[in-house]
Structure formats: structure tokens, C-alpha cells
Amino acid sequence: VRTCPPDAAVGDVIDDVLIGTRLLSVPVVDGSRYLGTAKLHDLAQLPRAEWATTPVSELASTEGGTIPVTSTVGDALRALEEADEDRLPVVDADGGFVGLVSMSEILRLDQVLDATDGAQRTQARQNAT
Structure with missing residues (x-):
């Protein structure tokens, strides 16, 4: 997961992190502590x-939760829906950044589980005959 430090200049984050990777947002992390999310639209x-002199931490938001x-x-699915976000940061009890969870990852997991469940049912039928 791509993150950026709080003292990174807005211009660097826009050019190198967001546009360079086609991301629309990036978590701002100090060491392991989650500070907020910098969104391309806001930056x-x-x-x-002011892009070269403004640290990204000044514009990072915790609004989505x-x-x-x-x-x-x-x-996670409910939190994503309530926040109306495609992805949200996952944090530990101390506010440490663990990673991101996205709606697309949950949908992929659902597809994998459906496929696995279907394969198990097929195997059970074959074993029963």
C-alpha cells in the first residue's frame, strides 16, 4: 500500500504519488501512525x-473515518457504505496504520468464496455418489 509522510510537499504527492500511480487518494502516515488521507481533489x-511549500499533512482529512x-x-462493508468511499484505512487499537480495505477487494473476496463454496458442493456431491 502506497503511503506518504506528513512532511511531504503537496506538489510531490500530486506528481509522484497520485498522478504517477493514478490513485485518487493516499494515506498520510507518520511512522506507523495514521494521520489522515490526502485526496487529489483537495490537494x-x-x-x-504553494504546492512546494505546503506539507500534505495540512490538507489530509480523517473525514471518511x-x-x-x-x-x-x-x-468493513457497512463502514465503506456509510462513508461513501471506495476504500478506507484500517488501523489498530493504537491508531497505527495497518492497510486499506476497498469495496473492490470485498467484492473479489465474495466471488472467491462463492467459487470455493460451489467447488465444495460439487465435491460433496461427487463423494456422495
């Missing part, structure tokens, strides 16, 4: 003349 609102590492998939 781009800053006058270009976080998902505790102890959450279930259902909890």
Missing part, C-alpha cells in the same frame, strides 16, 4: 504556487 484546490483491524468483512 489540487491549493494554489499551485477508519476501520478497526478487528472488524469483520460485514463491518
Whole structure:
């Protein structure tokens, strides 16, 4: 998971992290502590003349919330829906950044589980005959 330090200049984050990777947001992490998320839309609102001197931490937001590492998939899905976000940071009990969970990952997991469940049913039928 791509993150950026709080003292990174807005211009560097826009050019190197967001545009360079086609991401729309990036978690801002100090050591292991999650500080917020920097969104391209918010960073781009800053006058270009200030991009080199403004640290990304000044524009990072915690508005979307976080998902505790102890959450279930259902909890994560509800949090994503309530926040109206495609991905949210996962944090431990001390606020340490663990990673990101995304709606697309949950959907992929659901597909894998469906396929696995179907394969197990097929195997059970074959074993029964």
C-alpha cells in the first residue's frame, strides 16, 4: 500500500504519488501512525504556487473515518457504505496504520468464496455418489 509522510510537499504527492500511480487518494502516515488521507481533489484546490511549500499533512482529512483491524468483512462493508468511499484505512487499537480495505477487494473476496463454496458442493456431491 502506497503511503506518504506528513512532511511531504503537496506538489510531490500530486506528481509522484497520485498522478504517477493514478490513485485518487493516499494515506498520510507518520511512522506507523495514521494521520489522515490526502485526496487529489483537495490537494489540487491549493494554489499551485504553494504546492512546494505546503506539507500534505495540512490538507489530509480523517473525514471518511477508519476501520478497526478487528472488524469483520460485514463491518468493513457497512463502514465503506456509510462513508461513501471506495476504500478506507484500517488501523489498530493504537491508531497505527495497518492497510486499506476497498469495496473492490470485498467484492473479489465474495466471488472467491462463492467459487470455493460451489467447488465444495460439487465435491460433496461427487463423494456422495
